[in-house]
Amino acid sequence: MSEASCPARLLSPIFKVLAEPNRLAILCALGTECRPVTDIIHATKLPQTNVSFHLRILREAGLVRAERRGSFVYYCLPDPELLAILQSFQAWARAHTPMLTLVEGDGNDNISPTKRRTRSCG
């Protein structure tokens, strides 16, 4: 059980691509359809060069696919299941991380582990 069954090296580059808010916004803007870059620019309100920059990273990671149609380049997800996975992940996040835009938490997320002795996990 050294690292063969550990998804670290496999998932890390994908998570690194998905960690960028603008890239996630681009994926969401795409949804399940193919859309030209101009649409993405309008949907995300990002400058064109920035959108192209992120699209390249998404493309090289295999998270989007590009096809030219005339003078437009359409981008789409290679698999709609990716959106489903993202949403299930989102559901988990909603349930387990109170560190959102919520005004305040119970203060349990920023304690120093040196301070507690709860002992409920063992």
Added chain:
Amino acid sequence: MSEASCPARLLSPIFKVLAEPNRLAILCALGTECRPVTDIIHATKLPQTNVSFHLRILREAGLVRAERRGSFVYYCLPDPELLAILQSFQAWARAHTPMLTLVEGDGNDNISPTKRRTRSCG
């Protein structure tokens, strides 16, 4: 469909935490059990300060929980479902990204979209 249903702002910080290979390795080293930091250090072969550094980030993200037992601090996942989600993600990655440690791909992952006219998505 502006950004309320878009998981960008919600998932981005979590992905950012998960994007670090050593942090994923720590999560994998934890598995479903609670283990003291020393165990994690041995399992990951990382220097102690580095492990503590990453553990803090994981803790503040709500991805691990810390409990002191005597002079040891045990870390564990707040929810075993996280591992399941990671594995489903891994399954998806295996199927959709040939950009792994594979010696070579079909060359379809680094093409410039300016070069192609496949037209199979419309």
Added chain:
DNA sequence: CGTCAATATGCGCAAAAATACATGTGTAAA
């Protein structure tokens, strides 16, 4: 109380990554 082991933190640095700006490329139409 002094010491040791376990763990956390502050700081400086180096590497990486994101953004903006300028520019290049390709395609369609005049």
Added chain:
DNA sequence: TTTACACATGTATTTTTGCGCATATTGACG
């Protein structure tokens, strides 16, 4: 072929982030 539009790329700059080192804190023990 010239112009205009859609998109990509290269470069410089700034910000972020991971790491190592030294050090501080905490608890067990004598």
